[in-house]
Amino acid sequence: MNKWSFQRDAIEAFRFVRCGFDPETGIATLVYAFDDGPELVETITVPGAPFFNGDAGLDAARVAAVERALRLLHLIAGVSYYKAAVPGEIRIDSYGIDADTAALLETIYVNGLGEFAYRNGLNLHDRIKFPVARVSEAHPGERASLGLRQHALVAIGGGKDSLVSIEALRELGVEQTVAWIGGSQLIRACANRTGLPTLNIGRALAPELFEYNRQGAWNGHIPVTAVNSAILVLAALLHGVDQVVFSNERSASYGSIIIAPDGRGTDEVNHQWSKGWAFEQAFGEYVERRVAADLHYYSLLRPLSELAVARQFARSDRYDAHFSSCNRNFHILGERPANRWCGVCPKCHFVFLALAPFMPKPRLVGIFGRNLLDDEDQIAGYDALLEYRDHKPFECVGEGRESRAAMALLATRAEWRGDLVVERFAREILPQLDRDELAIDPLLVPDDGHRIPPALRERLGARLSD
Numbered sequence: 001m002n003k004w005s006f007q008r009d010a011i012e013a014f015r016f017v018r019c020g021f022d023p024e025t026g027i028a029t030l031v032y033a034f035d036d037g038p039e040l041v042e043t044i045t046v047p048g049a050p051f052f053n054g055d056a057g058l059d060a061a062r063v064a065a066v067e068r069a070l071r072l073l074h075l076i077a078g079v080s081y082y083k084a085a086v087p088g089e090i091r092i093d094s095y096g097i098d099a100d101t102a103a104l105l106e107t108i109y110v111n112g113l114g115e116f117a118y119r120n121g122l123n124l125h126d127r128i129k130f131p132v133a134r135v136s137e138a139h140p141g142e143r144a145s146l147g148l149r150q151h152a153l154v155a156i157g158g159g160k161d162s163l164v165s166i167e168a169l170r171e172l173g174v175e176q177t178v179a180w181i182g183g184s185q186l187i188r189a190c191a192n193r194t195g196l197p198t199l200n201i202g203r204a205l206a207p208e209l210f211e212y213n214r215q216g217a218w219n220g221h222i223p224v225t226a227v228n229s230a231i232l233v234l235a236a237l238l239h240g241v242d243q244v245v246f247s248n249e250r251s252a253s254y255g256s257i258i259i260a261p262d263g264r265g266t267d268e269v270n271h272q273w274s275k276g277w278a279f280e281q282a283f284g285e286y287v288e289r290r291v292a293a294d295l296h297y298y299s300l301l302r303p304l305s306e307l308a309v310a311r312q313f314a315r316s317d318r319y320d321a322h323f324s325s326c327n328r329n330f331h332i333l334g335e336r337p338a339n340r341w342c343g344v345c346p347k348c349h350f351v352f353l354a355l356a357p358f359m360p361k362p363r364l365v366g367i368f369g370r371n372l373l374d375d376e377d378q379i380a381g382y383d384a385l386l387e388y389r390d391h392k393p394f395e396c397v398g399e400g401r402e403s404r405a406a407m408a409l410l411a412t413r414a415e416w417r418g419d420l421v422v423e424r425f426a427r428e429i430l431p432q433l434d435r436d437e438l439a440i441d442p443l444l445v446p447d448d449g450h451r452i453p454p455a456l457r458e459r460l461g462a463r464l465s466d
Ligand SMILES: CC(=O)N[C@H]1[C@@H](OP(=O)(O)OP(=O)(O)OC[C@H]2O[C@@H](n3ccc(=O)[nH]c3=O)[C@H](O)[C@@H]2O)O[C@H](CO)[C@@H](O)[C@@H]1O[C@H](C)C(=O)N[C@@H](C)C(=O)N[C@@H](CCC(=O)O)C(=O)O
Pocket: 079, 080, 081, 205, 209, 213, 219, 220, 221, 222, 223, 224, 225, 226, 227, 271, 272, 273, 274, 275, 327, 328, 329, 330, 331, 332, 333, 334, 396
């Protein structure tokens, strides 16, 4: 009998045991273990099975690409389990990877676990090393095109960003399916509201992880967008479509600036690293180079700031009664807000502030069910967003300069300037700021750094920035 028990600091190795895909059911099985402990099995269920047989059966090249995407997913999704003990050794039991793949994974693990490491006081920089196999086992080499059909699998998260992308693609007549991972009813309601075809992918974490958490596992944020991206790449190949589209804005590339306890020096820790440009470039290029040359992974909103996205969202009220950006809706375990917006978390604070310059006040207050800018209890939350006596919160919120510019604009508007948080900003914080850095217009100008296919970027024109 295996008497193994989870003892975080005694664990020597994290193992990628094996992965498999059953074309009859559409279930991908991702198996991991610590040392010789029990297998930790995560499952991903892609609707649309059976996949490999019948008239619509996949050709050999696509089946091979599915296997490559599956391994990539296995390797990336392992981050949820690896983090529980962060042992010094990583082993891959059933296949080999080359140096290119190991480098991608080390980037994802080290940066994607940046907040986790910072909060737990761990240094992962020299600790995370993926083993590189001999060339013959690692199957290196460039990948050919698979003849995938032109169709966008668009990730939908229930918040404003993906809805802006979906509507922009709709206006351009781009064929799309809206896809999400997990059982969120809120995302389902938004997806249904689009009126477009939908794909809801199931994901079940290994239940032992929650038990390990109770037994003192290291815990903290993981790069969930990297995991979702790898899942959608697998789904895109199974469904034979050529684009996986996310809605990550340029502001996501900027982290929180942390001042060292002794006051000397700073560090940047990005909660949303896997929503950032560095991840998108590394992952998107790897997929085209190593999985399928005609599978394009990109974010449609990469050129835009959070404020520019908020301005686009405000143009239509189609989703007002359905969407929410509050992450408290998305817990696997635990409580969710009763009315879609908890009203006290950094995302609620930020989204309220970002929409305020672009929406009539009654509409915004109607969406949230309250006015967050007229509530004394929210002052500390807004100070952090403004980077005033605090750092930007570890959440998916815009840059400090965006929050300052939005608040400065509200301070000039009759409908907002009497509200408690705005009035206090104008009195106490504004006089300390450089007014030249508070203009909102420069923050609404799109950037050039993005991976949007050139023909689509051209067709988009100024659509996202007018
Ligand atoms: C919903 C949420 O914000 N969860 C974060 C929270 O987790 P918590 O313990 O309060 O509850 P659960 O989410 O129910 O998770 C239970 C445990 O399961 C583990 N886990 C969960 C998902 C996963 O993919 N891997 C896992 O290992 C974990 O041990 C949980 O304790 O706090 C956690 C610790 O800080 C966060 O890691 C949870 O964040 C989720 C992974 C999550 O889905 N968060 C997104 C809402 C989120 O932050 N999205 C960002 C994208 C950032 C990025 O890509 O890096 C966004 O909104 O832009």
